[in-house]
Amino acid sequence: MKHEPRTYGGWRQRRGVGLLGLDTTATFTALGAAMGVVLIAAVVPGLLPYLLPPVALGAALGLVRVGGEPPARLAWARWRWWWGSRRGHTRYRAGVVVDHPRAFQLPGVLAPLTLLSAEDGYGGRYGVVWDRRQGLLTATLRVVPASTWLADRNDADGWVASWGGWLAGLGHLPAVRWVSVTVDTAPEPGSTLAESVGRALDPSAPERARQIMGELVATAPAAAADVDTRVSITFDPKVSPTGSTELTGAVAELGRVLDGLASALGGCGVAVLGRATAAEIAGIVRTAFDPHARGEVNRLLAGADADDALTWCDAGPIGAVEYTGHYEHDGGTSVSWAWHEPPRQNVHSNVLARLVAPGPYPKRVTLQYRPLPAAAASRVLQQEVNAAAFRAQFRRRTGRDETARDSWDAARARQAAAEEAAGAGVCLVSLYTTVTVTDPAELPRATAQVEAAADNAKIRLRRLWGSQAAGFATTLPCGIYPAELSRRLVH
Structure with a gap:
């Protein structure tokens, strides 16, 4: 059958x-x-x-x-x-030779952030990005997802169900403000492979064998990719059950929340590698601003003193300029998009596979989930159902016919309310994508490739005109949430 x-x-x-x-x-x-x-x-x-x-x-x-x-x-x-x-x-220049504690402050929406190193309670340390303006704390879990293409269909269905349950559980954690899932891909720079082969190569090996190995190392980066998947969790100490606003107590509470969330992620089709260290977070930000530094950053993080290899001062760019349609920074030019419209039809579990798949250019795809508190979810969904009924009544009173999209929207609103009543969670979902090129002449080709992949995933992306720097920062493990930024008063 x-x-x-x-x-x-x-x-x-x-x-x-x-x-x-x-x-x-x-x-x-x-x-x-x-x-x-x-x-x-x-x-x-x-x-x-x-x-x-x-x-x-x-x-x-x-x-x-x-x-x-x-x-x-x-x-x-x-x-x-x-x-x-x-x-x-829209311009940033770092004071490299300035003796001042804020000389290496990151640009734009990243300026209020600083990086902390905390103990995880098991003898290790992990990095926490602290928003000094809002008091929010963001920690990142490094994960390795399993491929749905190679998995049994029942296993994939179970992973999706577990992920839905994991998101629903966030509604009972009021201190968790939002969760960002990022897939970061880039062509492998080749430094890791070259160093590994160089150490293993016998100096007394035949010249022809050494030449063949050199050719393999030289051509491997064109076919290899560096893939990093992470889950960043933003925590608000002010609404935590303990109510601790003191930094040490807030970080300790964050660590306890991370333990439970990390263990539950194991059933969602991912293997949790652990919490990202402060050096790893600084390295992610650094390679985003300077793609040429990826090989050097990987080498430093693979060294014996990886925990002290990179600091927050090393993460920022030397210079950055934001234009309406792109963002220029150290060694690269980036373009960012936001999710304009989700798929209108039901999709398969691998709908985003083409969008997040590695390509010839460094790319980051971030899905953000803002869970609604369980107590407020039913009220919000009932308001949506009432709003759909109000629009239907307005159309009848004004003699307008109901369109297919209006009918579909009302049915979706009722379906969401029924699913929430049965125990499902409710999240506000958004998606952001950033692609980076080292040669500005390649920018049209890179943007066309991302937009074609989004069309394949049945997603409509909108270029973030005038907000390129904010979109760029959103795809980093720093806890940036554009919807929250838009509500702040800009001085």
């Missing part, structure tokens, strides 16, 4: 009670403005000809869509970018 492969779904964009593509706030603002125009027209009809032009302009700026965004929002973003560029916020 032939069995069809299992499919998965459940993604749905949060909509609220917005009408005509607007969010909730904009919808009520537009309705209030319309009621104001009606009242003015009834009381002072002579003002109506003067009100219609600004009202029409405001409607055009708010209702028309350019690339999925209203022109008013695009104009505001352009103005903020111009103002930031004029003030020098």
Whole structure:
């Protein structure tokens, strides 16, 4: 008997009670403005000809869509970018020969971060990225995933179910703010293989054999890839059960949470290698800013004194310049995208395989999960169901027909509420992708390759115009969450 492969779904964009593509706030603002125009027209009809032009302009700026965004929002973003560029916020230069404790501060949204080294309770140490502005702590677990292509279908289904249960469990850990799963791939620089072969090669071996080994080492990097998978967990001590805001106690609480989360990950199709050390986190950030340093960083981390090989001062770039469509930094140029729309249909367990697969350019793909507290998840989903019913009632009152997408969205909202009532968790999901090239001339080819892989994964990506530095930082194990950044007041 032939069995069809299992499919998965459940993604749905949060909509609220917005009408005509607007969010909730904009919808009520537009309705209030319309009621104001009606009242003015009834009381002072002579003002109506003067009100219609600004009202029409405001409607055009708010209702028309350019690339999925209203022109008013695009104009505001352009103005903020111009103002930031004029003030020098898009450029960074490190003071290499400056005797100052902040000379090596990282650029942009990474500036408030610092790197700590903590004891894991088992005789080892691990790295913690501390956000000094918000008080958040981020630790990273190094994992090795199993391939779903080589696994039995039942095993793959079990891994997906366990991963769903792992995410659902986060709803009962209020201190866990969000989780970032990153697959970091790059062509193997060849230094590790060359050093290994060089140590093993017998000086008395025949010249022809030595020549063949040299040719193999020279050609191997074109076919090999360096793949690193990690799970970064951001912890908020202020809402932890202990309520400890003192740094030492907060890090100790984070360590206890990591023990439980790491043990539960074992059933999700990954092997947990352990917690990333401070030197490994600094090395990841360093190679992201300078792709040419990958071989040297790998050599340092493989040495005997790996724990002290790299520090936070070594992680940052010497210089970086952000443009609207790309980000230039030490030895590389990067482009970042965000998840614009998830797959509209059910997908297989390996839907992201093409997107995260190694390619000819260094690439990082990050999936971020922000779990909703278990107590709030049912309320949020019920609000989504009520919002879908409100939009359906509005269409009936205005004589508009229901579209296929409206029907699908309402069904998804009811399905999510029913699944949550049966014990499922609810997460806000986003995806970010960054590709880096060492030759700017290769940038068009690299961007085309990533966008083609996203299309193969049935995902719509949107280039982060004007937010390239933030997108670049999001794919690093530093606990950056763009949705949280957008809510902060920028001074």
